[in-house]
Amino acid sequence: MDIAKLEFVPIAGHLGAEVRNIRLDRPLGADAVAAVQQGLSRFKVLFFPEQWLSHEQQTALAQQFGTLAKSHPWISVVAGHPAVHPLVTGRSTIVGLQAAHRARWRRPAALSGWHADLTAVVNPPKFNILRADSVTSRGGDTIWADMVAAYENLSDPLRRLVDGLTALHRYGVGYVPYGGVQDEYSERVRSVALASCHPVVRVVPETDKRALFVNPSFTSHIEEVSPAESAHLLALLFEHATRTEFTVRYRWRPGDLALWDNRTTIHAAPEDHEHLGEERVMYRVFVAGDRAIGPLGQVSRTVCGEDYPRA
């Protein structure tokens, strides 16, 4: 492909760009991979409209950006494609079960859907590649927030404070339903024995930039402060990080593909389509990540479970 024609068109103020004049259904070549990686460092979320990749092509694309990671610790993969994780709503799969569970029992907390993927593990995925196969007639967008911009827009004293902190991430933090409901989904979430401690701020090696590395779905508490201080501090950080000016929202069309940095963004799916009764089918592949390193050299450590496996 002709690298000179590659174009990144930003679609929001801080993060997110549409990539033009590129086809992802064939090997990119070292120059194009480097250019896309540079774009990813800058924009954090890249959108590639109407690429229509197969499972094989999506897997091959991910492999050009690093080693594949297992697609999910406890949700099954696409048969014959161990790195491809199906996200299907509107059907009775575990993800469908999750959607139904959330629609009925979700906590009345505005922030509960925001997360980075799998931060309960010590080495969460680095990049996430998601492609849309079929979409609902309306709804089903995804929103991302820029955790570098969020960090950089904190005041100096607050940045100094969070630089020195670490936090426990585990399953079930943002998913605990009210009313003590017990159903198959909540039992599954409760049974996942994975927990890790990460620095609250991580330094991204490629750019040397600092990103807030906490999210409402996995981050249980900050370790160095009291429970009350932790609750208030996390609420402050979550509210700050999800301010609209740090976000980008994408309306999926069939065949679209997004590639994003799971270290420097959090994302959420507004739950606005479950009631439509329409099927939505997305496929995800992870590029394996490393332990996070904080500004003071703090390194992620396992509290419960093991390093996240390669695919």
Ligand SMILES: [Fe+2]
């Ligand atoms: Fe996610």
